[in-house]
Amino acid sequence: MSWKVPPHLKYTKNDEWINPEDGTVGITDYAQAQLSDVVYVEITVSEGEEVQKGDIVATVESVKAAADVYAPVSGTVVATNDELADTPEVVNSDPYGDAWMVRLEIADPAELDELMDAEAYAKYCEEREH
Amino acid sequence: MYTPNTPEERRAMLEVIGVQRMEDLFSDVPAKYRYPQMNLPPAMTEMEAAEEMQSLADANLTVRDFASFLGAGAYHHYVPAVVDHILRRGEFYTAYTPYQPEVSQGTLHAIFEFQSLVCALTGMEVSNASMYDGATAVAEAVNMAYHVFRGKRPKAVLSSALHPQALATVHTYYDASDREIVVPHEGDPTADPMSLLDAVDDRTSLVMVQYPDFFGRVYDFTELAEAVHAKGALFGIAVNPLALGLLKAPGDMGADIVTAEGQPLGIPLSFGGPYLGIFATRKKYVRKMAGRIVGETVDTRGQRAYVLTLTAREQHIRRARATSNICTNNALMALAATVYLGLLGKEGLRKVAELNYHKAHYAAQRLAGLEGYELAFPEAPFFNEFTLKTPLPVAEINRRLLDYGIFGGYDLSQDFPSLDRHMLVAVTEMNTKDEIDLLAAALDEIAREAAA
Numbered sequence: 245m246s247w248k249v250p251p252h253l254k255y256t257k258n259d260e261w262i263n264p265e266d267g268t269v270g271i272t273d274y275a276q277a278q279l280s281d282v283v284y285v286e287i288t289v290s291e292g293e294e295v296q297k298g299d300i301v302a303t304v305e306s307v308k309a310a311a312d313v314y315a316p317v318s319g320t321v322v323a324t325n326d327e328l329a330d331t332p333e334v335v336n337s338d339p340y341g342d343a344w345m346v347r348l349e350i351a352d353p354a355e356l357d358e359l360m361d362a363e364a365y366a367k368y369c370e371e372r373e374h
Numbered sequence: 375m376y377t378p379n380t381p382e383e384r385r386a387m388l389e390v391i392g393v394q395r396m397e398d399l400f401s402d403v404p405a406k407y408r409y410p411q412m413n414l415p416p417a418m419t420e421m422e423a424a425e426e427m428q429s430l431a432d433a434n435l436t437v438r439d440f441a442s443f444l445g446a447g448a449y450h451h452y453v454p455a456v457v458d459h460i461l462r463r464g465e466f467y468t469a470y471t472p473y474q475p476e477v478s479q480g481t482l483h484a485i486f487e488f489q490s491l492v493c494a495l496t497g498m499e500v501s502n503a504s505m506y507d508g509a510t511a512v513a514e515a516v517n518m519a520y521h522v523f524r525g526k527r528p529k530a531v532l533s534s535a536l537h538p539q540a541l542a543t544v545h546t547y548y549d550a551s552d553r554e555i556v557v558p559h560e561g562d563p564t565a566d567p568m569s570l571l572d573a574v575d576d577r578t579s580l581v582m583v584q585y586p587d588f589f590g591r592v593y594d595f596t597e598l599a600e601a602v603h604a605k606g607a608l609f610g611i612a613v614n615p616l617a618l619g620l621l622k623a624p625g626d627m628g629a630d631i632v633t634a635e636g637q638p639l640g641i642p643l644s645f646g647g648p649y650l651g652i653f654a655t656r657k658k659y660v661r662k663m664a665g666r667i668v669g670e671t672v673d674t675r676g677q678r679a680y681v682l683t684l685t686a687r688e689q690h691i692r693r694a695r696a697t698s699n700i701c702t703n704n705a706l707m708a709l710a711a712t713v714y715l716g717l718l719g720k721e722g723l724r725k726v727a728e729l730n731y732h733k734a735h736y737a738a739q740r741l742a743g744l745e746g747y748e749l750a751f752p753e754a755p756f757f758n759e760f761t762l763k764t765p766l767p768v769a770e771i772n773r774r775l776l777d778y779g780i781f782g783g784y785d786l787s788q789d790f791p792s793l794d795r796h797m798l799v800a801v802t803e804m805n806t807k808d809e810i811d812l813l814a815a816a817l818d819e820i821a822r823e824a825a826a
Contacts, residue, residue: 284661288524303695305661310695 247273247369250340254316254356255365261340262316264356267348271304271313273339274369279306282335285328287345293321295348297355302345304335317355319348437643437781441809443737445759445800446588446784447508447537448646449638451616451726452804457640457713466709471702472668475681482680485668485705488712495618495715496632497625498654502665503703505651508612508635509543512536512582514653514664514698515610515631516544519580520553521662521697522608527579529554531570535563535587536612537635538789561790563589563761567598574605580631582610585624586617589786589798590759591751599628615639615652615711617757619720619727631655640714641707650707660684664698726803730758733810734801738762740814741799746821750796759800761786761793765821768797778816780809 249272253261259275262268276282284305289295295315302313324346328334335343350356360368379387384396393399400408418426437450444450461467465480472478472485485503492501505511516530532541534557541557548555558573559565570581581602586592599609610631611624616638618624624632636650637643655663661684669683718726738760742749746765762783764771772782783799790796801810 286661312695 247277247366248340249273249362249366249369251362253340254359254361255368256314256316256359257368258314260313260316262348262356262359264350264353267319267322267350268344269301269313269316269346269348270339270344271335272365275311276336276339276343279304279311279335280308282306282332285332285335285345287324287326287328289321289324289346291321291324295319295321304332313345315346315348316359317348318351320351321346322349323347437804440776440779440781441805441812442781443783443799443801443805443813444781445802446798447539447635447637448643448649449616449758449800449802450643450804451638451640451802453640453642453710454714454717456717457710460713461706461710466706469705471666471705472682475679479680481705482668482682484709484712485666485703486670486680487716488708489668491712491715492652492654495615495623496613496629496634496652496654497623498629498632499625499657500660500663500667501652501654502663502667504636504705504708505653505665505700506704507647507649507651508633508637509537509540509651510700511633511635511651511653512540512610512612513544513547514651514700515582515612515633516548516553516555516580517698518631518655518659518662518664519608519610522659523579527577527607528552529556529575529578530580530582531556531558531573531578531607532581533567533570533583533587534558534560534565535567535589535591536582536584537588540584540612561792563790563793567593567595568601570598571601571605574602574607576606578605578607580608580610582612582631584612585621586614586757586759589751589754589761590756590800591754592617592621592756593754594622594627595624595629596627603628614757616723616727616730619723619725620731621727621757625654630659636707636711639711641710648704648707650704650711652711662697664696664700666701666703727757729803730801733803733805733807734758734760734799736807737799737801737805737810737813740810741817744814744818744821746825747817750793758802759798762797762799764795764797764817766824767795771797771817771820774820775813775816778812780813780816 253263255261259272261270261272282304286303288303289301295301297315297318299315300312301315304311304313325344442450469481472481475482489501505514544555556573558570567583574581583595602609608630609628611629613624613632613634615634615636632654634652636652641650653665666682667684668680671679671681673679738749741747741762748763750761750763768785775782783797786793786796786798
């Protein structure tokens with residue numbers, strides 16, 4: 245099994261990705277595969293809200309489970325993808341593109357160093373499958 | 375029926391487990407706690423037990439014996455024989471929660487019909503599979519509104535004309551929490567519903583009223599709903615579902631949440647329960663609604679089928695994130711309401727509602743015409759219940775009414791000290807004209823005797 249792991253992104257142990265350039269956050273291809281068909285996404289933060297690393301920013305519900313999405317780093321929410329509520333299936337089909345969930349203004353870029361790069365994350369996914 | 379294991383089966387099981395006797399299985403329990411003494415009388419035969427239960431029951435006078443004008447949230451209505459007949463079918467009576475749709479289509483289908491009927495009756499978009507009772511449904515409405523705003527609006531504004539037990543339940547739920555429960559004009563029934571707006575601000579998640587209210591009064595809440603929405607809060611209405619056979623649906627008034635005590639729909643008074651909580655809301659809030667929901671889908675062969683749906687809301691799937699600790703329903707009572715509504719249909723329900731309305735209005739007219747008695751709220755329209763001012767304390771009147779074979783109305787002074795000598799009179803399709811005339815004659819006589 246192999247999952248898409250775009251090289252320019254950073255990753256968390258909870259299967260979130262963040263784009264270090266613009267602060268966009270979503271869940272990974274591995275995550276959507278585990279969840280199976282996503283039926284609902286609720287963004288639980290609003291524009292202007294400050295979040296700490298680890299705060300819940302969204303909830304994803306699939307036919308199998310419901311999971312929380314955590315902020316990979318601390319920052320201020322500058323945008324939320326409100327369209328996801330109407331088209332939750334996009335999380336399965338385009339987890340790194342249209343299924344972005346929030347965009348953060350990153351407070352402390354040093355926190356990005358605590359995250360995994362693409363290679364480390366890919367390895368992390370492999371380990372879990374055994 | 376309980377069919378115990380045979381001695382041979384027991385011996386075989388003990389052998390597989392690897393012990394000599396049943397008692398050996400309890401060896402982990404400290405000896406002194408193993409067989410506690412319980413002070414029980416010797417066992418009775420089935421005949422003796424039946425005799426004892428019967429004599430206990432016979433000690434009570436019921437609505438079968440006396441004419442009743444007591445309501446206040448639980449009403450004496452006719453329960454058609456068909457209701458019990460269907461309820462007592464083993465498939466329904468002993469059915470467990472329909473977690474396995476492949477073996478529970480009957481139960482799920484029945485609940486789906488219940489949900490659909492609730493929506494048709496209330497004018498709302500989605501209903502859950504029922505809750506315990508009307509009072510906890512109100513508490514859950516407060517809870518739901520809180521979660522719709524994700525805790526950013528911690529205040530709920532509740533009408534003082536909600537059933538006192540519903541308010542008490544809300545207080546039980548939330549007094550120890552950081553939620554704010556505000557009941558403006560508490561204890562003062564004369565306050566206009568529009569005055570609730572004074573307490574509404576941007577920290578308010580819900581404004582909730584009752585329809586008809588606890589004193590029997592009927593208001594059109596459309597304007598209030600609009601004003602509440604303008605302030606960004608949700609609007610909830612607790613209803614008498616039987617009244618909806620006649621009155622404007624709460625959904626048409628702009629309600630976001632509708633709750634009800636479903637007892638009037640084919641459920642007997644019993645001893646205060648089991649009753650039926652009804653809960654309905656708009657589709658956009660469905661994920662914040664507590665309780666079970668049955669949905670319609672198709673199986674692998676394309677046949678219509680029913681399943682429990684949106685289950686990730688519930689505490690057995692996602693416990694830490696559930697918005698309520700409710701994850702059950704009151705299936706048998708919901709079935710009773712479903713059979714009742716299905717049997718009567720829209721026309722039949724209207725007829726029952728009309729009977730209630732007309733008999734209550736006849737009674738109000740007769741009683742208000744008696745010397746010493748008058749309607750407490752003569753301007754307010756009502757359905758099948760009204761508040762009567764009495765010349766004597768209600769407790770005294772009700773004691774005297776027993777001599778006439780009548781259960782009098784509810785003594786409002788119990789909950790509202792300012793309403794001393796105010797009786798809440800309920801009249802249903804079960805009260806004959808003769809009974810109403812007898813009540814009038816009795817109340818008249820009681821007043822005259824006291825004056826003499």
